[in-house]
Amino acid sequence: MNHHNSSDNNEKNIELNNEGKLKTFFNKDIISKRMNNRILLDKVAKKLFFGSILFALIILVILFYRIGVLSIGWIDLQFLTSNLSIFPEKAGIYGVLIGSFLLMVVVIPVTLLLGISTAIYLEEYAKKGRFQSFVNINISNLAGVPSVIFGLLGLTVFGRLLNLGSSILAGGLTLSLLVLPIIVAAGQEAIRAVPGFLRDGAYAMGATKWTTVRTVVLPSALPGILTGSILAVSRAIGETAPLVVLGIPALILRVPNSLMSDFTALPIQIYYWTLDTVLTPEYANMAAATIVVLLVLLFLLNSVAIVIRNKYQRRY
């Protein structure tokens, strides 16, 4: 905004100059023409750049609209409470929801425990040096490893070596390793944001390291850690590839009842229904309806994260 005012002033100056003594040195037409072109280009570019953002927004709207339209009439109580079936009108995602839920029963404690401990170790205990930066680099590289590769790791280590097959436990542990870097990064950031004087205060009162971490550092880093954990969990809920690689069968008619049962989860069901739309067009509606359930779940999780962030985050 500032800029346009200043360029307007420039033009006025040039006009003033033309009326005055400098007339012979400045050619008003050429200068104002070049200036106008530059300003025009600036305005066009601004519109164009905004167009890019609009493009992304429009895609988002189309995506939601399209999925919403396909799912209308398919999401009802029966869809949420009955089990999978090969007949679209009878099929429901109750077992799938239970599968996703049990998956989180594994993922949440495992990632929280490992992630927060790693973050505490790196920020509070590890000596600043080679080992610490090695672990840090390692974690950021892990974050960049494609999720299918984690699937192969899970297939070999949990599936075949530990003989967990394609059970909920195998799937949950695989997803835990996948989202671990997210929690560690969030935890580190939250712990780093705890100001040094709080720790010094605790030490000055005779607290030991562990007491300080437990009673001072962790409580004030908790909102940040929780926010990061929720983001990690929502990543895990939507992740498909590693679970498919683990070899989860296309149709499981029994509702999983323990961590060792075979299962299917929301994203996997979306995948198989999408693949089968060639055979039965109604499967597209089922997939869209499941997507809506998944997106609502993610939306709720993220809202909780935002509420926690806004309500409990303290700034020092």
Added chain:
Amino acid sequence: MSESNHVRDIIRNNIKHRKNRLEMIMPKLFLIAGSISIFTTIGIVLTLLIDAYHFFEQVPIREIFSTKLAPLGVNPSFGILPLINGTIITSLIAMFVAVPVGLTAAMYLSEFSSENTRKIIKPVMEVLAGIPTIVYGFFAYSFVTPLLMNLIPTLEPKNALSPGIVMGIMIIPLVTSLSEDAMSSVPNDMREGALALGSTRLEVTLKVVIPAAISGIMASFVLAISRAIGETMIVTIASGSSKNFTLDITQSMQTMTAYIVEFTSGDAGIGTGYYSLYAVGLVLFIFTLIMNLLSRYISRKYREEY
């Protein structure tokens, strides 16, 4: 004398006390947890190397470089080139979408928009980034492909173009947020200097801000390529499983990631086909690792410090 004995007793009691044993144990527990991430990396590398080794025991290395991939044929052939070709082509299409849109969006957010607009747009971009890839895959297959088929009649129901475009859309938020971070960290003095000399906003952006932030911007592009190479579900659903070695983007192609998914969900049992997964996984891992390291190298090496 008795005073110091008393203190000594307290210290001795303290050491025996459970809480102080915790003091000793906790760091060790944290260290164990911290090393899980290292074991994960070792696990990934070993898994891939060992089973890829089994694969190379059965298949001569020469065969890898053939353009024919037919793992389940009577005379199975394991050329990886069709997969690499599919991966590169879909990733290139994605970059053609993500780079121009993502970078200009970042330029708008960092240099042109008001604070309020930014506050609205950034969360929306985060929504776009938070959508699971399976949803994008569904979108590509059930919406973008039919749409493109109206425009390009020769387009096959499974093709490289549609997942490429959708993958690009998926990556836009990544490019935008990383580039915007890089551009926002260019100090205001430099902008003001250029503005004072009579530059327009556009000139400031193109001639001052982008050159100063180029390391961060390039790093975001490389990271975007890495993301596109590793992306699985969109290409699996929308690009199909034809092992074509072609440059024709209207045809179905298979990427490395899609091959891994196709084979494991097909339950191939243990055999050369099963081991080939890990060979492909190893190549994929190396590709993305190089891209990730390159991205970090660029942002470190060419960073301008102000």
